[in-house]
Amino acid sequence: MTHATTTEQAPLAAKVIDLSRNTLEARGSLSDLLRLMGREPASGRPESALPIAVRRVRRDAPLCHQGTKAESIYFVRSGTFKVIQTLEDGYDQVLGFVGPSQVLGFDALYAESHPTTAIALDEASVFVVPLFELNGLGECRALVDVIHRAASAALADQAEIAAIMSAVRAEVRLSRFLLQLSRHMAARGQSPRRFILRMDRRDIASYLAVAIETISRAFGALAESGLITFRNREVEIVDMEGLHRLAFVTRRPLELPDQAVVVRQSYCLPAAA
Amino acid sequence: MTHATTTEQAPLAAKVIDLSRNTLEARGSLSDLLRLMGREPASGRPESALPIAVRRVRRDAPLCHQGTKAESIYFVRSGTFKVIQTLEDGYDQVLGFVGPSQVLGFDALYAESHPTTAIALDEASVFVVPLFELNGLGECRALVDVIHRAASAALADQAEIAAIMSAVRAEVRLSRFLLQLSRHMAARGQSPRRFILRMDRRDIASYLAVAIETISRAFGALAESGLITFRNREVEIVDMEGLHRLAFVTRRPLELPDQAVVVRQSYCLPAAA
DNA sequence: CGAGGAGTTGAGGCTAGTCAAGGCCCGTGG
DNA sequence: CCACGGGCCTTGACTAGCCTCAACTCCTCG
Numbered sequence: 001m002t003h004a005t006t007t008e009q010a011p012l013a014a015k016v017i018d019l020s021r022n023t024l025e026a027r028g029s030l031s032d033l034l035r036l037m038g039r040e041p042a043s044g045r046p047e048s049a050l051p052i053a054v055r056r057v058r059r060d061a062p063l064c065h066q067g068t069k070a071e072s073i074y075f076v077r078s079g080t081f082k083v084i085q086t087l088e089d090g091y092d093q094v095l096g097f098v099g100p101s102q103v104l105g106f107d108a109l110y111a112e113s114h115p116t117t118a119i120a121l122d123e124a125s126v127f128v129v130p131l132f133e134l135n136g137l138g139e140c141r142a143l144v145d146v147i148h149r150a151a152s153a154a155l156a157d158q159a160e161i162a163a164i165m166s167a168v169r170a171e172v173r174l175s176r177f178l179l180q181l182s183r184h185m186a187a188r189g190q191s192p193r194r195f196i197l198r199m200d201r202r203d204i205a206s207y208l209a210v211a212i213e214t215i216s217r218a219f220g221a222l223a224e225s226g227l228i229t230f231r232n233r234e235v236e237i238v239d240m241e242g243l244h245r246l247a248f249v250t251r252r253p254l255e256l257p258d259q260a261v262v263v264r265q266s267y268c269l270p271a272a273a
Numbered sequence: 274m275t276h277a278t279t280t281e282q283a284p285l286a287a288k289v290i291d292l293s294r295n296t297l298e299a300r301g302s303l304s305d306l307l308r309l310m311g312r313e314p315a316s317g318r319p320e321s322a323l324p325i326a327v328r329r330v331r332r333d334a335p336l337c338h339q340g341t342k343a344e345s346i347y348f349v350r351s352g353t354f355k356v357i358q359t360l361e362d363g364y365d366q367v368l369g370f371v372g373p374s375q376v377l378g379f380d381a382l383y384a385e386s387h388p389t390t391a392i393a394l395d396e397a398s399v400f401v402v403p404l405f406e407l408n409g410l411g412e413c414r415a416l417v418d419v420i421h422r423a424a425s426a427a428l429a430d431q432a433e434i435a436a437i438m439s440a441v442r443a444e445v446r447l448s449r450f451l452l453q454l455s456r457h458m459a460a461r462g463q464s465p466r467r468f469i470l471r472m473d474r475r476d477i478a479s480y481l482a483v484a485i486e487t488i489s490r491a492f493g494a495l496a497e498s499g500l501i502t503f504r505n506r507e508v509e510i511v512d513m514e515g516l517h518r519l520a521f522v523t524r525r526p527l528e529l530p531d532q533a534v535v536v537r538q539s540y541c542l543p544a545a546a
Numbered sequence: 547c548g549a550g551g552a553g554t555t556g557a558g559g560c561t562a563g564t565c566a567a568g569g570c571c572c573g574t575g576g
Numbered sequence: 577c578c579a580c581g582g583g584c585c586t587t588g589a590c591t592a593g594c595c596t597c598a599a600c601t602c603c604t605c606g
Contacts, residue, residue: 085432088521093439095432107432109425116432134421141408148407151424152382158431159358159368159380159389165438165482166366168595170562201585209438211563216586232571232585248362441563443594474553484595489554505553505603547606554601561594569586576579 028054028077030143033127036077036101037146050140053128057081063104063118063126070108072128075150076100079124080198084206085116094206096157097121097199100188103150121198165209167249173208174218175247178228182237193240197233301327301350303416306400309350309374310419323413326401330354336377336391336399343381345401348423349373352397353471357479358389367479369430370394370472373461376423382407394471438482440520446481447491448520451501455510466513470506495519 030050034040054077057063063074066086076098083095083104095116098104104126108114129147164176186192197204205212222228227243229236237243303323307313327350330336336347339359349371356368356377368389371377377399381387402420437449459465470477478485495501500516502509510516 085436087436087439091439093435095435107425107428110422110429111425115429135414135418145408149383151428152380152384155380155424155428155431156383156388158428158434161431161438162368162434162480162482163358163360163366165434166360166364166479168482168561206439207435209435209441212584213564213586214562217562220586248360441593485552486554486596487594490594493554549606550604552601552603554599556599557597559594559596561592563592564590565588566590567586567588569584571584572581573583574579574581576577 028052028127030140033075034142034146036075036127037150038101039142039146050143055126055128057120057124057126059120059122059124061120063120063124064108064114064116066114066117068114070105070112070114070131072130073106073109073134073147074104074118074126074128075146076102076104077125077127080121081118081124082121082199082203083116083118092206094199094203096161096207097203099184101150102157103147103154106147106151106154161207164207167247169249170208170210170214170218171221172247172249173210174204174215175222175227175243177204177208178222178235178237179243179247182240192237194234194236197235200233301325301400303413306348307415307419309348309400310423311374312415312419323416328399328401330393330397330399332393332395332397334393336393336397337381337387337389339387339390341387343378343385343387343404345403346379346382346407346420347377347391347399347401348419349375349377350398350400353394354391354397355394355472355476356389356391365479367472367476369434369480370476372457374423375430376420376427379420379424379427434480437480443481443483443487443491444494445520446483447477447488448495448500448516450477450481451495451508451510452516452520455513465510467507467509470508473506 028051030052033052055063055074057079063081064070066084078100081098081104083098084092085095086092098118104118105114107116109131129143134147160176160180164173164180167173167176181195181197182192185195199207201212201215205215208215210218219228219230222243223230225242227237227239227246229238301324303325306325328336328347330352336354337343339357351373354371354377356371357365358368359365371391377391378387380389382404402416407420433453437446437453440446440449454468454470455465458468472480474485474488478488481488483491492501492503495516496503498515500510500512500519502511
């Protein structure tokens with residue numbers, strides 16, 4: 001179906017770069033990708049028709065695997081992935097969750113082999129941009145710009161792990177996680193108050209670096225104090241402001257003479273009246 | 274807030290891209306940067322002479338500040354920076370330590386304002402690549418390539434925070450941190466066994482997400498068991514292999530015959546696979 | 547030589563890990 | 577259709593280890 005044609009000549013020469021020449025399962029175009037990334041493509045530009053491969057990934061299937069040779073970077077079109085790294089002792093550390101319009105595999109650029117594994121949490125599809133084309137993309141400003149922004153955003157997202165970890169208490173970590181999810185949902189135009197978790201407790205536990213039982217208890221505690229309600233993976237944030245207050249007590253409060261008691265209460269959970 | 278602003282406008286000559294047009298304190302060239310990044314510049318190319326600004330940063334001074342408008346990305350030429358993020362409750366979370374040949378400020382690309390603050394831990398200097406030039410760089414392959422790789426490496430580095438956090442025990446976290454430093458030192462051609470910490474205990478504590486006293490005790494414990502020796506910020510890894518074992522064989526008690534290392538429950542977190 | 551920051555050490559309370567058992571959900575198969 | 581099975585999730589009891597508070601030492605610098 002694809003141009004099973006020659007791979008001659010540097011792409012620079014040819015104005016027609018076909019990013020889908022290794023098409024896997026479907027075809028998309030640059031304008032599809034740009035739309036996904038919130039960049040309305042300048043219509044009329046010939047490059048908007050630039051084909052870009054789309055790959056579908058089944059639930060629980062890996063998109064790329066740690067240690068294998070990197071061949072592409074990916075933009076999530078639909079579905080959610082978990083990014084994990086298998087440590088030397090065999091423990092699978094969850095590094096993050098990646099959804100639509102986010103980039104995957106950019107971390108493999110410098111080493112040429114994937115330092116992480118990405119696994120689909122549900123049926124998913126991604127745009128595939130082969131690495132060997134990256135160099136020839138100088139002309140295609142729109143795509144380069146999108147790549148830069150996505151990589152930059154991925155970097156900023158990664159920083160959130162540390163921000164989450166800086167909280168000692170499990171309920172605080174969980175509330176930060178839920179708020180992070182809430183923001184991402186909102187960014188995708190979905191409800192920030194009510195959503196379904198795509199990952200299981202084990203993944204959340206790994207991501208927050210606490211025991212799975214602790215996650216369970218933390219969910220219970222947040223519900224107990226009226227901040228959320230939940231049923232399995234279905235979560236509803238009842239008191240957004242309260243959750244936010246709880247989420248940002250990192251360490252023991254500095255010194256707030258009379259407020260100390262109040263802060264300590266919310267720190268210990270029961271929530272302010 | 275030392276905005277060493279020498280905002281004297283240069284004649285926007287147009288064709289001649291002068292990345293140092295906002296030169297702050299010194300001048301470098303593209304070939305200098307490429308050499309720093311381990312890419313021998315193809316001599317003879319005219320672009321090698323492309324001027325790139327060099328900015329010096331005094332100890333404890335910020336290179337860029339969270340929330341301010343992003344204007345450039347930086348390549349560390351000398352010195353070490355700590356990257357921090359001030360959370361809503363005022364807690365300064367250390368996200369990482371960045372040294373020579375690593376990139377800073379790339380995370381600001383997508384938002385156009387810095388999500389993090391970078392502070393020099395000692396006298397430092399950086400190459401400055403203004404953002405508004407990034408788009409016009411399509412021609413300069415070498416620079417674009419270096420930027421991509423550095424950003425990718427930064428992303429991979431960030432993942433290590435999570436890997437470190439996945440350890441519950443403080444000694445395990447500290448040993449992973451020391452091994453990380455060791456690797457970086459080796460990558461820069463310096464001794465991986467003996468080095469001087471550029472950051473204080475407080476920064477380490479924040480980075481590892483444990484209390485400062487715990488850091489102190491963990492140093493003591495590692496020395497006690499003969500894995501390292503230290504005096505203030507001077508660290509020597511005595512038993513590299515043992516340190517590595519402690520850092521990663523963390524699931525089982527690991528019977529170190531008669532060593533004082535109480536690796537009783539150095540688990541690497543639940544998961545109970 | 548003193549002041550102050552950085553680092554260490556000690557005591558105690560409390561969170562979260564571990565182990566263990568039970569409940570819930572949803573698949574498969576009779 | 578229901579019964580069974582095996583995940584996933586929850587809950588309880590116990591204990592290890594970390595955070596907190598507080599005092600102290602060491603080092604540096606004025």
